[in-house]
Amino acid sequence: MLTQHFPALLVVVPLIAAPLIVLVRRSLPSWIIALLATAATFGIALSLLDRTLAEGTLSYAMGSWAPPLGIEYRIDAAGAFVAVIVAAMGLIVMPYSRVGIAAEVRNEEHYLYYALMMLCLAGLLGILVTGDAFNVFVFLEVSSLATYxxxxxxxxxxxxxxAYQYLLMGTIGATLYVVGVGLLYLETGTLNLADMATRLPMASDSRAVLAALAFITVGISLKIALFPLHLWLPNAYAYAPSPVSAFLAATATKVSIYVLMRYFFSIFGESAVFDARATGAILLGLSLAAMFIPAIVAIFQHDMKRLLAYSSVSQIGYITLGISMDSVDGLMASAMHLFNHALTKGGLFLVLGGVVLRCRGASFDRLAGLGQTMPVAAFAMVVGGLSLIGVPGTAGFISKWYLVSAAIHLGQWWLVGAVLASSLLAVIYVWRFVEVAYFRAPPADHPPPGEAPLSMFVPALLMIGGCVYFGLDATWSSEVATRVAEVLMNSRSGGQ
Amino acid sequence: MTLASHFSYWTTILLLMVGLFIVIARDNLIKKLIGLGIFQTAVYLLYIAPGKLIGGVAPIVGSGFAVYSNPLPHVLILTAIVVGVATLALGLALVVRIKEAYGSIDEDEILAIDAQDDASPTPDHEGG
Structure with a gap:
C-alpha cells in the first residue's frame, strides 16, 4: 500500500532527509543519508513513470482532502519523465559530491551542502508532482532559495x-508568476490546475486571463533563462561548486520548461496560446536568437565553465523552438532534447568538475594540454562536445534529428537551415576546447598525468556513456518522449 | 469602472513599478533588496484586496449572515509572506558576505573590482 503514497513520498523523502542531515551535522553520515534519500527518490520516480505510462494520470489527495478543495498531487507521464531526469541526476551527483565538494566547500559546511541539495531536489520534484498553481510557486521558491x-x-x-544576481532575477520571476496565478485565481476561483483548465474556456478572452498568460510566461521564462532573460545563468553556473553546476545545468531550467509546457498546453490550451495570438511567433524569434547569440558569445569565452553555461542558454533555444512549433512532433523533439541535453550538459559539467579539481581552474590557460595530462577526461569532454554539436551516434543528434523532422513536417524548411547553422557555431566552441586540450603545451605547473578520483570519474563517465548509448539506441527515450508529447497535447482536449 | 473602484489595483501596479524600478536603477545592494521587498509586497495586495467584500464577515455559518469574505487569499499570502521573508533574509545574508569579501556593497564598484581581477589574475579568493 506504500506505492499508493508514492506521489507524496517523491517530495517527502528528500524533504525529511534535509532536517535529518542538519541534525547529524557530521560530513560522512550526512552524505550517507543524502545518498539513501536520493536512491529512494530515484526508485520512486522510476516506479511513478512506469505507472503513469501504463495507467495514465495519477491523482493523490494530500491529507485525504478531496480535490479541488484540497491540494492535489497529480502526476502524468510528462511530469514523471522530468521527475526521473531530476532524480537520476540527483543520484549521480551524490556519490560524486563526496570528493567533489571537499576541495570547494569547507569541511564544517558539508552537511549544509547536503541538506540544501535535498531541499533543492524536494522543491524541483514538488513542482513536477503538484497539481496546485500556488503550490508550484512555493516549491519553486524552495528549490530556488536552496539553489542561491x-x-x-x-x-x-x-x-x-x-548568487545575489540570481536571487534578484529569480525572485522577480517567481513574483511575476504569482501575479499571473493571482489573476487566474480571480478569474476562475480555483487554484487546482486541472479545475482551472476546465473553467478557463469560459473566460478565455478576458483581459485578465491574457495578462495572466503574459505574467506567467515572462516569470517562468526568467527561470528557464530563455534569451534575453538568461543574464543570471552564466555566472551562476561558472562560479558554483562543480557538482552544483552539473546538477543545476541538468535539472533546474528543465523543470521550469516543464512548467511552461504545462501552462501552455494543459491549462491555457494551445488554441488560446498559439492560434489566437502571436505567442508562437515571439517564442520562435526568441528561440532563434537563443540558438545563435549565446552560441557566438560562447565562442569568445576564456573559461570552460562559462563556455558551457552560454552553450546551455543556446541549447535551451532548441527546446523552446520545439514548443513554439505547437505540434506533437515539436513537443516530442523538445522532450527529447530536454532529456538528451540534461544528459550531455550534466555529463560535461561532471567531467569538468574532475578536471577543475586536478588543474585548479577551468580557464583555458589551466586546461591547456589536457589531452596529455588527463587523456580520458579530455576525450570524454570531446564526446560530450560532439553531443552538443549533434554528431550522429550521440544523444544530441537524435533530438536535433527529431527537431528538424518536426520542422519539415510543418513545411518550415528554413528552420532546418537555422538548426544546422547554429550547430556549426557549436562546432566552433567545441573546437576551441579541442585546440586547447590537444594542441597546446600544458602549463608549467601542470598536474602529473592521471585522472580524477574514481568516485568523481565513474559518475561522469556514466553520463558521457549515456550520451553515446542514447545516441545509438534511442528506442526508450523516443517512446517515452512521444508519450510525453501526446499527454501534454491531449491533456486539455482529452477530457479530465 | 472608475479610478476609485479599482483603487487597490492601481496601488498594486504602482507598487510593482516602484519596486522594479528600484531593483533596476539602484546600485546599492541593500536598496535593491528594499525594491525587491516592495515588488513582492505589491503582490500581497493584489491577492488580499479582492478577498474582502464590503459587508462580508468571516466565513462562519450563522443566522443573520449571508455575505462572507473569502479567507483563502489571506492564507495564500501568509505563505507568500513567509517566502518573501526568507528571500529577504537570504539576500541580506549574501550582502553581508559580499561586503566581507569585497569591502563594498555598491554594484558598480564590485563589478570594477571583478574586472580588475580579470585583468590581473590572482590566486583564488576565499569568500569570507
Missing amino acids: VLIAMGRDRRALMA
Whole structure:
C-alpha cells in the first residue's frame, strides 16, 4: 500500500532527509543519508513513470482532502519523465559530491551542502508532482532559495555576486508568476490546475486571463533563462561548486520548461496560446536568437565553465523552438532534447568538475594540454562536445534529428537551415576546447598525468556513456518522449 | 469602472513599478533588496484586496449572515509572506558576505573590482 503514497513520498523523502542531515551535522553520515534519500527518490520516480505510462494520470489527495478543495498531487507521464531526469541526476551527483565538494566547500559546511541539495531536489520534484498553481510557486521558491545558497558556496568570491544576481532575477520571476496565478485565481476561483483548465474556456478572452498568460510566461521564462532573460545563468553556473553546476545545468531550467509546457498546453490550451495570438511567433524569434547569440558569445569565452553555461542558454533555444512549433512532433523533439541535453550538459559539467579539481581552474590557460595530462577526461569532454554539436551516434543528434523532422513536417524548411547553422557555431566552441586540450603545451605547473578520483570519474563517465548509448539506441527515450508529447497535447482536449 | 473602484489595483501596479524600478536603477545592494521587498509586497495586495467584500464577515455559518469574505487569499499570502521573508533574509545574508569579501556593497564598484581581477589574475579568493 506504500506505492499508493508514492506521489507524496517523491517530495517527502528528500524533504525529511534535509532536517535529518542538519541534525547529524557530521560530513560522512550526512552524505550517507543524502545518498539513501536520493536512491529512494530515484526508485520512486522510476516506479511513478512506469505507472503513469501504463495507467495514465495519477491523482493523490494530500491529507485525504478531496480535490479541488484540497491540494492535489497529480502526476502524468510528462511530469514523471522530468521527475526521473531530476532524480537520476540527483543520484549521480551524490556519490560524486563526496570528493567533489571537499576541495570547494569547507569541511564544517558539508552537511549544509547536503541538506540544501535535498531541499533543492524536494522543491524541483514538488513542482513536477503538484497539481496546485500556488503550490508550484512555493516549491519553486524552495528549490530556488536552496539553489542561491548552493551557488554562493563556490570558492571564488564572485560566486556571491552570482548568487545575489540570481536571487534578484529569480525572485522577480517567481513574483511575476504569482501575479499571473493571482489573476487566474480571480478569474476562475480555483487554484487546482486541472479545475482551472476546465473553467478557463469560459473566460478565455478576458483581459485578465491574457495578462495572466503574459505574467506567467515572462516569470517562468526568467527561470528557464530563455534569451534575453538568461543574464543570471552564466555566472551562476561558472562560479558554483562543480557538482552544483552539473546538477543545476541538468535539472533546474528543465523543470521550469516543464512548467511552461504545462501552462501552455494543459491549462491555457494551445488554441488560446498559439492560434489566437502571436505567442508562437515571439517564442520562435526568441528561440532563434537563443540558438545563435549565446552560441557566438560562447565562442569568445576564456573559461570552460562559462563556455558551457552560454552553450546551455543556446541549447535551451532548441527546446523552446520545439514548443513554439505547437505540434506533437515539436513537443516530442523538445522532450527529447530536454532529456538528451540534461544528459550531455550534466555529463560535461561532471567531467569538468574532475578536471577543475586536478588543474585548479577551468580557464583555458589551466586546461591547456589536457589531452596529455588527463587523456580520458579530455576525450570524454570531446564526446560530450560532439553531443552538443549533434554528431550522429550521440544523444544530441537524435533530438536535433527529431527537431528538424518536426520542422519539415510543418513545411518550415528554413528552420532546418537555422538548426544546422547554429550547430556549426557549436562546432566552433567545441573546437576551441579541442585546440586547447590537444594542441597546446600544458602549463608549467601542470598536474602529473592521471585522472580524477574514481568516485568523481565513474559518475561522469556514466553520463558521457549515456550520451553515446542514447545516441545509438534511442528506442526508450523516443517512446517515452512521444508519450510525453501526446499527454501534454491531449491533456486539455482529452477530457479530465 | 472608475479610478476609485479599482483603487487597490492601481496601488498594486504602482507598487510593482516602484519596486522594479528600484531593483533596476539602484546600485546599492541593500536598496535593491528594499525594491525587491516592495515588488513582492505589491503582490500581497493584489491577492488580499479582492478577498474582502464590503459587508462580508468571516466565513462562519450563522443566522443573520449571508455575505462572507473569502479567507483563502489571506492564507495564500501568509505563505507568500513567509517566502518573501526568507528571500529577504537570504539576500541580506549574501550582502553581508559580499561586503566581507569585497569591502563594498555598491554594484558598480564590485563589478570594477571583478574586472580588475580579470585583468590581473590572482590566486583564488576565499569568500569570507
